[in-house]
Amino acid sequence: MIEVKNLQKKFGRKTVLNDVTFTAEKGEITCLIGINGVGKTTILNAITSLTSIQGGSITIDGNPRSKHIFEKVSYIPDAITMLPHMKIEEAMDFMDDFYQNWNQQRADEMIDFFKLNSTDKISTLSKGNTAKVNLLLGLALDADYVLMDEPFSGIDIFSREQIAEVFTSHLIEDRGVIITTHEISDIEHLIDKAVLLDEGKVYKEFRTEEIREEEGKSVVDVMREVYQR
Numbered sequence: 001m002i003e004v005k006n007l008q009k010k011f012g013r014k015t016v017l018n019d020v021t022f023t024a025e026k027g028e029i030t031c032l033i034g035i036n037g038v039g040k041t042t043i044l045n046a047i048t049s050l051t052s053i054q055g056g057s058i059t060i061d062g063n064p065r066s067k068h069i070f071e072k073v074s075y076i077p078d079a080i081t082m083l084p085h086m087k088i089e090e091a092m093d094f095m096d097d098f099y100q101n102w103n104q105q106r107a108d109e110m111i112d113f114f115k116l117n118s119t120d121k122i123s124t125l126s127k128g129n130t131a132k133v134n135l136l137l138g139l140a141l142d143a144d145y146v147l148m149d150e151p152f153s154g155i156d157i158f159s160r161e162q163i164a165e166v167f168t169s170h171l172i173e174d175r176g177v178i179i180t181t182h183e184i185s186d187i188e189h190l191i192d193k194a195v196l197l198d199e200g201k202v203y204k205e206f207r208t209e210e211i212r213e214e215e216g217k218s219v220v221d222v223m224r225e226v227y228q229r
């Protein structure tokens, strides 16, 4: 389990996260939801120690984060970090050299799944295919947890559907996933838990199935209540 407790984050004098607390379990998809600028990316950066925090704690399976965090947690940022002149196969080689937990078999499977051509250069890919390569590079790591920042952002419906399919496939297996979005419609039916952020706080954390069964509400219904109040 990833446990985020009373997280505080300031940029200069501006408080961005003010007492953020939530958990993300293995085998589940947890979605951080909130309008632009609410601090979703900052939370992922904090979990992976890419940004410092001013208070609170973050544990992974009960342990504080260490320099070996990337063996346990794979971070898929909202934009690809590979150099544009690289071919997809070169980007995969780079990952293989860099990470001990790179799984080429899973990478090859995703190349087939997304119908990508591994000799294509990253700079020549469409937005949708770039997003797929970005996803592939993160998901091919054997990590227990995967953090994904806005994987659906700015891509067409067919690519979004294909990416959504990954969430129900064995490519996610029993890993714990934290995904951020301000657009829930593509993944509403896939997520186990929603964490609604507002004004630097967790406004509501709920299991999507419970709210559906007990209150007959969708995630979007709850979002409307929270953000249009």
Ligand SMILES: Nc1ncnc2c1ncn2[C@@H]1O[C@H](COP(=O)(O)OP(=O)(O)OP(=O)(O)O)[C@@H](O)[C@H]1O
Pocket (backbone or CB within 6 Å): 011, 016, 034, 035, 036, 037, 038, 039, 040, 041, 042, 043, 182
């Ligand atoms: N390096 C930085 N220096 C100063 N302010 C920053 C920095 N990074 C983020 N911020 C500010 O922190 C706030 C939260 O940013 P963050 O990117 O985490 O939001 P977000 O919810 O992921 O937004 P989006 O949906 O647009 O991606 C924003 O007001 C942003 O301007």
